[in-house]
Amino acid sequence: MDLKLIEETSYQSDGFGSGSGEVITEVYECPCKKGKVYYEKENIPGFRTVEIFSDCEECKESFDFGRGTAKAKENTI
Template sequence: MKLKFIKTSSVEHVGIGARRGEIVTKIYECPCGKGIVTYEKDDIIGLKNSDVWCDCEECSEKYEFQRDGIAKKTTE
């Protein structure tokens, strides 16, 4: 399921040494609408990491969240 997009932001980051880049954060509405899902990507040369989390306990138990605002039901 595609989540409702709320906003995006980015912050320039120096990184380590001469490795510059940015940290991009995208915020989505969780499936039940009571919380938010956050996708954060470190787009720094040599340090590309990302993480997705949901602040809604109910949806965190029911769904797996992926980048670009995608939620998949977990299998029980």
């Protein structure tokens, strides 16, 4: 399922000696609408990390999250 985007920010980073890049943060409404899902990406040479997490304990147990998406876990009861 697609999640509702509620906030989006980005900023330029000077990097850490390998060149500059962009840091992107997107905040989505949790599937149960009680929490938020966060997408953070560092697109900086040498630091191309992506983190996706939820602050909702209920949905963390029930869903796997992607960028703006939630998929029900197969083994939830």
